[in-house]
Amino acid sequence: MELRLSPTTMPTTVRPTLAPRLSSSQVTGGADGGFSGALKSALSSVSAAQNDATRLQREVQMENPKVSLEETMVAIQKAQIGFQATLHVRNRMVQAYTDIMNMQV
Helix, strand or coil: CCCCCCCCCCCCCCCCCCCCCCCHHHHCCCCCCHHHHHHHHHHHHHHHHHHHHHHHHHHHHCCCCCCCHHHHHHHHHHHHHHHHHHHHHHHHHHHHHHHHHCCCC
């Protein structure tokens, strides 16, 4: 699982040469993904990590000599950290939605 975020602190109005040009398909959620694509890939990555940890757990419980307990514990911790990060993102998205809905017009 690889989660890399590249924060940009400089507004695009200050750096107009680096501002991305959005087409109408990108604004409406085009095929390239954008935020929804990144979110879907992150969710699938977390799901894959959880499935891998579950598989390794099952193999350890069945006493498979090819699967080590250490490898299983590391996979479980990776899955847990990914799930916690996903929960934090969800909570922040819900909070942002709530803040926007409570704005005065």
